[in-house]
Amino acid sequence: MTIPKTQKAAMLFGPNDVRVQEVPVPSLQQGEVLVRIMSATTCGTDLKTFKRGGHPQIIKSLPSPLGHEMTGIIVRLAEGVQGFGVDDRVVIANSAPCLQCFYCEKEQFNLCEDIHFINGAYSQFLAVPERFVRTNLHKIPEALAYEKAVLTEPLACVLFACQKIPVEPGETVVVIGDGPMSFLFNQVLQMQKARTIVFGLDTQRLEWIKQSGADHVFDSSQVDVVKTVQGLTEGHGAAVAIEAVGLPQTWEQAVQLVCKGGRVLCYGGCAKGTEMKLDTYRLHYDEISILGTFHYTPSVMDEAIRLLAEGRVNTAILTAEQRTLNDLQNIFLGKDPKPALKYLIRP
Ligand SMILES: [Zn+2]
Ligand SMILES: [Zn+2]
Structure with missing residues (x-):
């Protein structure tokens, strides 16, 4: 040319x-x-x-x-x-x-x-x-x-993140967020035969994520997120929770959503200088893991x-x-x- x-x-x-x-x-x-x-x-x-x-x-x-x-x-x-x-x-x-x-x-x-x-x-x-x-x-x-x-x-960002939390077939994974990364997480999690529960705030975006194969989608302004996850997991909580929003409050929420031994993946980057509250009991007695991932x-x-x-x-x-x-x-x-x-x- x-x-x-x-x-x-x-x-x-x-x-x-x-x-x-x-x-x-x-x-x-x-x-x-x-x-x-x-x-x-x-x-x-x-x-x-x-x-x-x-x-x-x-x-x-x-x-x-x-x-x-x-x-x-x-x-x-x-x-x-x-x-x-x-x-x-x-x-x-x-x-x-x-x-x-x-x-x-x-x-x-x-x-x-x-x-x-x-x-x-x-x-x-x-x-x-x-x-x-x-x-x-x-x-x-x-x-x-x-x-x-x-x-x-x-997609590479999502695949790299998923390597941090190897998912077994049939495990329940919560994704917080309804953006394009949540969409791609759902794609990869389906390949891994996970059962996915997605929380977001935009009805249209949640609909697209549902169309792409997510098992459950919820408008988090309309439901109690913790109770919803418990209701779908016999009260245990999910095996994995992925935060794909980038806010300290949703990082904290993700910690509440996993079962004992569960993994929390903090994918969404928060603003510099922000902090989160952590119930130390969850980390020690409940043996949860909290993982970060970048790029x-x-x-x-x-x-x-x-x-x-x-x-x-x-x-x-x-x-x-x-x-x-x-x-x-x-x-x-x-x-x-x-x-x-x-x-x-x-x-
Ligand atoms: Zn990008
Ligand atoms: Zn180098």
């Missing part, structure tokens, strides 16, 4: 301010590849970043490119690129570990002391930095469409691509609403006429 000199890119200028700009198509440094972005998806992290006008780890200066869930096709290679060629279809992961630090040595790549993040899914072209090409760029199998592969990153490691991206390629994840509901770069401002302001768990963006 002929590569133009300039491109359209959605740039974050400050709180609640995304503008589509005409910017240069980046030139490449040693080890980099240029990707024509084919599809991107909106994500809760982007929304948070939009509202705050930045992100402490991910966006250091403004105006900044935005968006981190993306697929595309390689259109140009710099010197020194190994393992990739022009016309390769790829998922670009949004993080790249250093492979050398204390944590990387232990293969805890998500905890890397010098992890790099990339934004720019909402642009037509992206120069993928050398470290990303080397550590976290993934080819898309021929049969897998860009519009499905674009969910690799959020994912590169190998889990491959696992996510494999599941998507095998058609084992319902992607249709998550990518039904397709938009362009010009729609992003309205989407993030919540003004898009059609509500959706995610929007598929074609830059």
Whole structure:
């Protein structure tokens, strides 16, 4: 393809301010590849970043490119690129570990002391930095469409989280939250043959999650959450509770929902400096475990691509609403006429 000199890119200028700009198509440094972005998806992290006008780890200066869930096709290679060629279809992961630090040595790549993040899914072209090409760029199998592969990153976060709480078939798992991550948790938990109970606040979102196969969904403003879970588990509580909201009060609630020996997975990240109350009795005498999880490691991206390629994840509901770069401002302001768990963006 002929590569133009300039491109359209959605740039974050400050709180609640995304503008589509005409910017240069980046030139490449040693080890980099240029990707024509084919599809991107909106994500809760982007929304948070939009509202705050930045992100402490991910966006250091403004105006900044935005968006981190993306697929595309390689259109140009710099010197020194190994393992990739022009016309390769790829998922670009949004993080790249250093492979050398204390944590990387232990293969805890998500905890890397010098992890790099990339934004720019909402642009037509992206120069993928050398470290990303080397550590976290993934080819898309021929049969897998860009519009499905674009969910690799959020699915990888969920798969990585689920590794922390191995679920036995038939176990009851509560998911608190009705966003896209709750949707994906339900997909993965169904593969593991768990019985799922979901609590949320949005009737439409709960309906989508139910359609995707959740066993029970409840509007948590209409029911007593603890009693509901007890009622469905002969009074014991669930084997696992996953918090996918990111509020201290729902973290605390998750602790109340598990049986003795149960596992609580705190997936939703809370604001910095927040604290939770913990009944120590539950931890000691009831032997519950409380686990955190952050992000994912590169190998889990491959696992996510494999599941998507095998058609084992319902992607249709998550990518039904397709938009362009010009729609992003309205989407993030919540003004898009059609509500959706995610929007598929074609830059
Ligand atoms: Zn995301
Ligand atoms: Zn590292």
